[in-house]
Amino acid sequence: MSSINEINEPDVFVVADNILSPLGKTTAENFAKLRENISGIKQHTNVAISPLPFFASLFDKDEQFVQADEHNYTKFEQLLIASIADALNGSGVDVRDKKTVLVISSTKGNISLLENEAITDELKERISLSTSAKLVAEHFGFQNQPIVVSNACISGVLGVITAARLLRSNQYESAVVAGADVISKFIMSGFESFKALSSGPCKPFDKEHDGLNLGEGAGTIILSTNHKYAQNIKVKGGSVSNDANHISGPSRTGQELAGAIMNALAEANFTANDIDFISAHGTATVYNDEMEANAIAISEFQKVPLNSLKGFYGHTLGAAGLIESIISIQSLKQALVIPTIGFTEAADPEKVKVCAAPTRLKANNFLKTASGFGGCNAAVIFGK
Amino acid sequence: MLTEKYITGFCSIDNGIVAKDGVTIFEHQSNLPGLLLAAYQYLQLAYPKFYKMDNLSKLGWLAAEFLLKDTFNKDEYQPEETGVLLANTNSSLDDDIKYWDSIKEVASPSLFVYTLPNIVIGEICIRNHFKGEQAFYIQPEFDTQFIAQQVDYLLDKNIMQACICGWVDVFEQDYKAVLFLVEKKKTEKAVVFSAKRMNEIFNKA
Numbered sequence: 001m002s003s004i005n006e007i008n009e010p011d012v013f014v015v016a017d018n019i020l021s022p023l024g025k026t027t028a029e030n031f032a033k034l035r036e037n038i039s040g041i042k043q044h045t046n047v048a049i050s051p052l053p054f055f056a057s058l059f060d061k062d063e064q065f066v067q068a069d070e071h072n073y074t075k076f077e078q079l080l081i082a083s084i085a086d087a088l089n090g091s092g093v094d095v096r097d098k099k100t101v102l103v104i105s106s107t108k109g110n111i112s113l114l115e116n117e118a119i120t121d122e123l124k125e126r127i128s129l130s131t132s133a134k135l136v137a138e139h140f141g142f143q144n145q146p147i148v149v150s151n152a153c154i155s156g157v158l159g160v161i162t163a164a165r166l167l168r169s170n171q172y173e174s175a176v177v178a179g180a181d182v183i184s185k186f187i188m189s190g191f192e193s194f195k196a197l198s199s200g201p202c203k204p205f206d207k208e209h210d211g212l213n214l215g216e217g218a219g220t221i222i223l224s225t226n227h228k229y230a231q232n233i234k235v236k237g238g239s240v241s242n243d244a245n246h247i248s249g250p251s252r253t254g255q256e257l258a259g260a261i262m263n264a265l266a267e268a269n270f271t272a273n274d275i276d277f278i279s280a281h282g283t284a285t286v287y288n289d290e291m292e293a294n295a296i297a298i299s300e301f302q303k304v305p306l307n308s309l310k311g312f313y314g315h316t317l318g319a320a321g322l323i324e325s326i327i328s329i330q331s332l333k334q335a336l337v338i339p340t341i342g343f344t345e346a347a348d349p350e351k352v353k354v355c356a357a358p359t360r361l362k363a364n365n366f367l368k369t370a371s372g373f374g375g376c377n378a379a380v381i382f383g384k
Numbered sequence: 385m386l387t388e389k390y391i392t393g394f395c396s397i398d399n400g401i402v403a404k405d406g407v408t409i410f411e412h413q414s415n416l417p418g419l420l421l422a423a424y425q426y427l428q429l430a431y432p433k434f435y436k437m438d439n440l441s442k443l444g445w446l447a448a449e450f451l452l453k454d455t456f457n458k459d460e461y462q463p464e465e466t467g468v469l470l471a472n473t474n475s476s477l478d479d480d481i482k483y484w485d486s487i488k489e490v491a492s493p494s495l496f497v498y499t500l501p502n503i504v505i506g507e508i509c510i511r512n513h514f515k516g517e518q519a520f521y522i523q524p525e526f527d528t529q530f531i532a533q534q535v536d537y538l539l540d541k542n543i544m545q546a547c548i549c550g551w552v553d554v555f556e557q558d559y560k561a562v563l564f565l566v567e568k569k570k571t572e573k574a575v576v577f578s579a580k581r582m583n584e585i586f587n588k589a
Contacts, residue, residue: 169537194493239517244512
């Protein structure tokens with residue numbers, strides 16, 4: 001490592017955040033629901049999404065997220081705009097400053113538009129994530145071209161890591177990182193075809209975990225190197241890896257996620273002892289949970305309290321890494337780790353210490369992990 | 385001190401031509417599936433996974449094969465030391481449409497898995513046993529300045545020792561792939577790595 005670079009590298013602070021989910025429109029509303037153990041997941045009957053009833057965390061049909069206007073924003077764009085607007089409110093970050101950049105993370109964005117129309121050049125343009133990013137950027141008046149991360153289920157965490165790197169290398173002073181995904185038939189049918197969905201509410205890390213639930217939502221984290229935020233929580237380190245094993249199944253060993261965790265720790269100048277709790281990916285598929293438990297054990301975090309928030313939100317895809325990081329930032333602030341709803345008895349008790357009940361914990365730092373199709377893994381550390 | 389970084393090789397697949405380091409090595413004028421198959425056959429490999437890939441993954445995977453063939457010495461790096469950073473404009477829309485057509489009969493998991501643009505990175509990593517950093521970005525046009533910043537960060541900070549970066553885009557019969565191998569060693573043909581140099585090479589391809 002080059003020590004000169006490290007001396008010149010600014011810290012990256014969390015300025016503000018927002019969660020927009022079926023549980024609430026602000027981070028505070030969401031955290032309050034989680035404290036009361038209220039989940040957004042319920043059974044839905046909606047043949048436009050799936051021929052059979054299914055469990056998921058979805059917004060009410062036809063819910064509007066921004067005032068109707070001439071722009072005809074899609075639901076995906078509305079979610080991003082509403083989430084970013086709330087996070088920006090009172091943050092002191094100027095989006096019109098050339099030193100501020102917008103980072104958008106999503107897996108499928110406006111893909112539902114494909115479901116009702118034949119493809120034309122116009123529709124192709126409308127579906128493009130670049131179009132959505134441009135519309136959102138223009139809505140707020142960002143001056144720089146937005147950055148769009150689309151890297152399966154690590155998109156949200158990768159958005160944070162990408163932004164933190166841009167700030168550390170002084171390319172920008174502030175970054176607004178926002179992620180969202182909308183659940184439609186396209187995504188639901190795909191997960192069904194993979195037999196990845198649970199027939200009931202999901203059970204992360206539980207002996208009886210049998211699949212995931214999908215969820216809708218958006219999350220925004222605003223980051224800055226400006227010293228006026230020096231008392232805030234920081235992004236301490238982050239890393240990404242690939243399993244080089246299989247495009248739709250995770251690593252057999254968990255070694256590669258463990259590698260990303262190790263590199264994130266190294267960037268934070270931490271040892272394993274510095275991590276007070278873990279917000280896992282915890283999708284509740286047997287493959288994911290086993291791989292993740294292996295990676296946690298390799299990293300010697302067997303005794304570190306861990307949760308998965310998928311039982312509250314379902315898998316919110318490109319938003320997951322953001323939403324789950326934001327809840328964990330609240331856990332740091334309020335010294336309260338949220339339990340893993342749906343979990344009762346551990347599938348891998350010797351590898352992971354899953355929080356089954358709200359846990360009072362004076363924590364300084366947490367680790368957030370994510371993994372996804374294509375064999376990708378990401379780890380990010382936030383701390384005081 | 386910033387590390388010296390070099391483009392030690394580049395490969396393009398565009399307009400029916402596969403070129404390495406600016407020199408045409410293979411040409412086949414047909415539709416895209418025809419080109420991809422002919423390019424695969426040219427390499428004389430036995431890699432049955434190739435046939436399962438969607439066109440985006442085939443294109444990126446082939447570009448990486450031609451890029452690394454004969455010149456990249458895998459033994460110089462640990463699996464964790466090579467990263468892959470790619471971008472395109474059409475994401476996985478080419479396969480998205482095929483998947484959506486499939487669900488009218490029965491949703492195909494083998495098409496669904498390719499409805500993510502980063503799967504091509506997974507295919508390149510599986511083939512070459514790369515376990516390092518990776519990211520897929522959607523851009524209206526190849527943003528060489530942004531990609532160069534990301535590669536610089538990874539190599540300057542010794543997070544990676546080598547990176548494959550570039551552009552892999554497919555939509556129906558439109559396609560273009562240009563991949564760059566960036567290393568810290570100066571080879572005979574190496575040119576200093578920069579956004580400007582990537583741009584020049586990209587626009588010539």
